[in-house]
Amino acid sequence: xxxxxxxxxxxxxxxxKTVKPNEVSMYVCGPTVYNYPHIGNMRPxxxxxxxxxxxxxxxxxxxxxxxxxxxxxxxxxxAQKEGKTEKELTEFYIQEFLKVTKALGSDKPNITPKVTEYxxxxxxxxxxxxxxGAAYVVDGDVYFRxxxxxxxxxxxxxxxxxxxxxxxxxxxxxxxSPLDFALWKTTxxxxxxxxPWGKGRPGWxxxxxxxxxxxxxxxxxxxxxxxxxxxxxxxxxxxxxxxATHHNKIAHYWMHNxxxxxGNEKMSKSLGNVVYAxxxxxxxxxxxxxxxxxxxxxRQPVNYTDETVNAAIQEVNKMQMAYKQxxxxxxxxxxxxxxxxxxxxxxxxxxxADDLNTANALAELYNLIKEANQxxxxxxxxxxxxxxxxxxxxxxxxxxxxxxxxxxLGDEERALYNDYLSAKQEKNFAKSDEIRQILINKxxx
Numbered sequence: 001x002x003x004x005x006x007x008x009x010x011x012x013x014x015x016x017k018t019v020k021p022n023e024v025s026m027y028v029c030g031p032t033v034y035n036y037p038h039i040g041n042m043r044p045x046x047x048x049x050x051x052x053x054x055x056x057x058x059x060x061x062x063x064x065x066x067x068x069x070x071x072x073x074x075x076x077x078x079a080q081k082e083g084k085t086e087k088e089l090t091e092f093y094i095q096e097f098l099k100v101t102k103a104l105g106s107d108k109p110n111i112t113p114k115v116t117e118y119x120x121x122x123x124x125x126x127x128x129x130x131x132x133g134a135a136y137v138v139d140g141d142v143y144f145r146x147x148x149x150x151x152x153x154x155x156x157x158x159x160x161x162x163x164x165x166x167x168x169x170x171x172x173x174x175x176x177s178p179l180d181f182a183l184w185k186t187t188x189x190x191x192x193x194x195x196p197w198g199k200g201r202p203g204w205x206x207x208x209x210x211x212x213x214x215x216x217x218x219x220x221x222x223x224x225x226x227x228x229x230x231x232x233x234x235x236x237x238x239x240x241x242x243x244a245t246h247h248n249k250i251a252h253y254w255m256h257n258x259x260x261x262x263g264n265e266k267m268s269k270s271l272g273n274v275v276y277a278x279x280x281x282x283x284x285x286x287x288x289x290x291x292x293x294x295x296x297x298x299r300q301p302v303n304y305t306d307e308t309v310n311a312a313i314q315e316v317n318k319m320q321m322a323y324k325q326x327x328x329x330x331x332x333x334x335x336x337x338x339x340x341x342x343x344x345x346x347x348x349x350x351x352x353a354d355d356l357n358t359a360n361a362l363a364e365l366y367n368l369i370k371e372a373n374q375x376x377x378x379x380x381x382x383x384x385x386x387x388x389x390x391x392x393x394x395x396x397x398x399x400x401x402x403x404x405x406x407x408x409l410g411d412e413e414r415a416l417y418n419d420y421l422s423a424k425q426e427k428n429f430a431k432s433d434e435i436r437q438i439l440i441n442k443x444x445x
Contacts, residue, residue: 001058003353005223006299008231008254009155013355016253018222024055024062025216027251029208029226029234030112032069033093034078037100038274039289039304040260046290046401047257047298047356048225049106053399054352065215066109067208068094070116071201076190086191087116100277103286105401111215115207116191118214122202123195125210125245126183134244138174140186140198144205146179149240155254156232181205181237205237212250224251228258228299229266260293260302275304287319287402288312294358294400315366319397319404322369325376326390327406328444332417335383340391344368348396358400365396407444417444 003016018024028048031041045066052064069075070090079089094114101108115122126142129135135144146152152160160179182203184195192199212221226235235254242250259266262273280289291312296302330337348368351360372389375382397404407413416435423432439445 001349001353003058004355005253005255006355007252008256009249009251011157014253018060019219019252022060024060024223025219025221026052026062026064026223026225027208027212027216027221028064028066028109028224029230030066030068031097032072032074033090033097034072034075035093036276036278037097039277039280039293040266040268040274042100042104042277042289043260043293043298043302044225044227044257045101045106046104046293048255049401050294050352050358050399051223051225051255051356052107052109053401054349054356057395057399058349058353063111063216064109065111065113065211067211068097068112068114069204069207070094070114071191072204073190079190090114096278100281103281104277104290105286105403106290107401113211113215115202118207118210119193119202121214122206122210123184123193125206125213125241126202127196129183129241129244132244134241135183136176137197140184140200141174141182142184142197143175143180144183144237144241144244145176146181146240147177149243151243152179152240153232153236154249155239156236158232158236181233183241205234206241208234209238209241209245209250213245220246220248221251223253223255225255225257228256231256255298257298258296258301260304262304284309284313285316287316287404290401291316291362294362294402297359298356316402316404318366318369319402322372323390323393323397323404324406324444326372326386326393328409328417329376329381330383330387330390331409332414333381333383335387337387337390340387340389340394342392342395343388344371344392345395348399352399361396361400365393365400368393368396405443407442409444413439413442413444 004013005016007014028044031037052062055062071086075086075090079086082089098108126135129144130137130142134148135142163179183206184197184200184202186198186200192201239249242248262275265273292308293302295312327337348361348364351357351364368389372386372393375386375389417439420432420435420439423435436445
């Protein structure tokens, strides 16, 4: 199967080819953990979890890494406000983030490094940049020399000269150029570490370079991902450091997801227009929340409205009704659910192979549900066909991370359902309604 992804670095669709045969190395920038995540924060979690699931399904061994930024000025301020240490605060919100990740149907990445675990390697990395002349020290702060990078701005499309012209240059600035960014900041406030330049903490842009270097040594990884807002300056500055250190651009494919908009604006804690993921999941459930995100192509914005949420609720209800009915019919007729084969899945996979087009993949899933409902309504049900449809639907749900469930029937439930059918056939509607309600309460119907 030919797989193509849109590469943000080249602004074009490219055929996906891996560094190592049948293996994928993928790094996605994770959250800065100082508050509960809103659903906009969870979009890359859903997008890149779906990408990992798809690549795994078609035969790749995927190593998926996503970090936690657990040292940052926002963290220090939040810890002071809550009367906690930085570690107490970040550990709490890391666990909250993982709870939401699981509730959304996303698997935890293979590796979830924290910045505080990598401080010695970050210091070593920065020290090397200083030694090779790509960085310089001023009063205990370390800055990267951006003008050394000839193609700075190649990812974001930003012209460095425009940045220089528009820069607000402070008097007595420590920086050689307004483009230069901090690698290490000397500080007396909050968490800090000893370094060759004095007590301080790292700047934001170095951590991912060091984690990728450590986890995937001596290679340019396959995929680097994150939200669109990370293209500049974060990812641009990552590339600059890696070009200076290794003379490459970290990854062959750069993938960026769009925003979730609330009204006409990007959802943001600083703007105060957020819907916390935990609240949305509690109200509507994980599958509905995930479907709101998957309904749009990952590079396009998602508009959070009552209409988009209600549409997702209706579709999840249709999925659940069909899936439960398929499982019920197969089980009461003693069909082994594990014996079906995914025979209708090619177009679904082709949609995902086309730049992870989840909207088109969902269209194939909805078509399958219609066909399965027709199979169930047939006068003579073709159970082999229905079993294959059930297996196909199961695989589609798994690839998309939609936790749609059915009830596994025991002998008691089978007998109860047969009693329901007998009562209907005998036109004993009072008894059939009574049994039907029991079956509904058990989640079978």
